[in-house]
Amino acid sequence: MMHLNLLRLGACRVPSRLMSTKSTSVEINDKTGVAILSMCRPPVNSQNVQFLRDLKSSIYEIENNKSRGLILTSANSNVFSAGLDILEMYNADKEQLGTLWTELQNVWIALYGSGLPTAAAINGHAPAGGCLLATACEYRAMLPNCVIGLNETQLGIIAPKWLMSGYQNILPQRLAERALTQGRLFTTEEALKAGLIDEIVNSKEEALEKCLNFIGTFAKVNPLARSLTKLQFRAANIKEFEKIRQKDVEDFVSLASRPEVQKVMGDYLENLKKKSKK
Numbered sequence: 012m013m014h015l016n017l018l019r020l021g022a023c024r025v026p027s028r029l030m031s032t033k034s035t036s037v038e039i040n041d042k043t044g045v046a047i048l049s050m051c052r053p054p055v056n057s058q059n060v061q062f063l064r065d066l067k068s069s070i071y072e073i074e075n076n077k078s079r080g081l082i083l084t085s086a087n088s089n090v091f092s093a094g095l096d097i098l099e100m101y102n103a104d105k106e107q108l109g110t111l112w113t114e115l116q117n118v119w120i121a122l123y124g125s126g127l128p129t130a131a132a133i134n135g136h137a138p139a140g141g142c143l144l145a146t147a148c149e150y151r152a153m154l155p156n157c158v159i160g161l162n163e164t165q166l167g168i169i170a171p172k173w174l175m176s177g178y179q180n181i182l183p184q185r186l187a188e189r190a191l192t193q194g195r196l197f198t199t200e201e202a203l204k205a206g207l208i209d210e211i212v213n214s215k216e217e218a219l220e221k222c223l224n225f226i227g228t229f230a231k232v233n234p235l236a237r238s239l240t241k242l243q244f245r246a247a248n249i250k251e252f253e254k255i256r257q258k259d260v261e262d263f264v265s266l267a268s269r270p271e272v273q274k275v276m277g278d279y280l281e282n283l284k285k286k287s288k289k
């Protein structure tokens with residue numbers, strides 16, 4: 012009998028640390044069973060191939076370990092994620108561009124298509140690919156004085172439909188269209204007003220607490236029913252994405268390797284470097 016109880020206890024025990032990769036770490040909250048996935052690629056969590064692979068494997072690990080929910084956050088102090096690593100897109104050959112885009116797709120589908128409750132504790136700026144990750148989640152709490160948004164058109168590039176899905180799920184159509192065509196970055200305060208985020212918080216701890224509270228709202232809901240209901244809402248976007256997945260990589264490679272797009276990226280990078288030296 013005692014042996015059986017121990018086994019039962021063992022089955023319920025939630026480890027306090029699940030897994031780390033080079034650029035992610037995962038901790039499980041002992042009380043809640045919720046996984047906190049921290050991105051840690053200083054200084055700005057820019058998304059290169061390795062980072063995206065690490066993120067994808069952490070998301071699947073959390074899903075497979077039957078955690079009760081996933082909170083995505085950053086280990087860096089003022090940036091959630093600066094989006095795709097422009098250094099890996101600038102002067103890159105077609106194969107490198109294709110691999111980078113494929114890995115971005117893989118992370119998005121892992122997070123957007125996750126059956127778990129997902130929340131983003133946005134403890135810093137979240138432009139472009141950073142916004143993509145945050146809007147793939149179901150709930151967002153964000154620190155003040157930061158920016159979030161899909162600014163692709165500012166780089167002379169187009170966000171494909173799947174990349175816009177998170178935005179479209181959250182924002183009214185007219186606002187989403189205007190923000191995407193402008194390449195607008197919302198301040199935290201503007202993001203709250205637009206409904207792009209759910210709460211403004213004063214610290215990372217508070218952001219994590221709000222995310223935990225959100226995930227806690229499902230405590231009494233059957234997890235399978237919850238997950239299938241969530242995925243019904245997302246099924247059309249996921250199906251459409253799966254249909255164009257390969258073509259989307261080809262389109263990205265063709266666009267990103269154009270000399271004029273490379274020039275915009277080079278100038279953008281140079282401006283970033285100039286700004287950071289000031």
Ligand SMILES: CCCC/C=C/CC(=O)SCCNC(=O)CCNC(=O)[C@H](O)C(C)(C)COP(=O)(O)OP(=O)(O)OC[C@H]1O[C@@H](n2cnc3c(N)ncnc32)[C@H](O)[C@@H]1OP(=O)(O)O
Nearest residue numbers: 057093094095096097098136138139140168267283284287
């Ligand atoms: C062709 C189709 C492509 C379609 C899709 C694209 C999706 C993308 O995700 S494109 C990436 C777009 N990202 C951005 O526009 C964000 C650029 N970064 C920023 O605006 C700022 O860095 C920040 C607001 C995120 C943070 O500002 P902060 O003042 O804290 O840091 P900085 O001094 O600006 O940066 C520190 C350091 O990091 C470098 N860096 C910043 N962002 C990127 C990036 N996305 N890729 C590569 N490197 C980046 C920046 O140059 C600084 O480097 P140095 O210290 O070496 O000068």
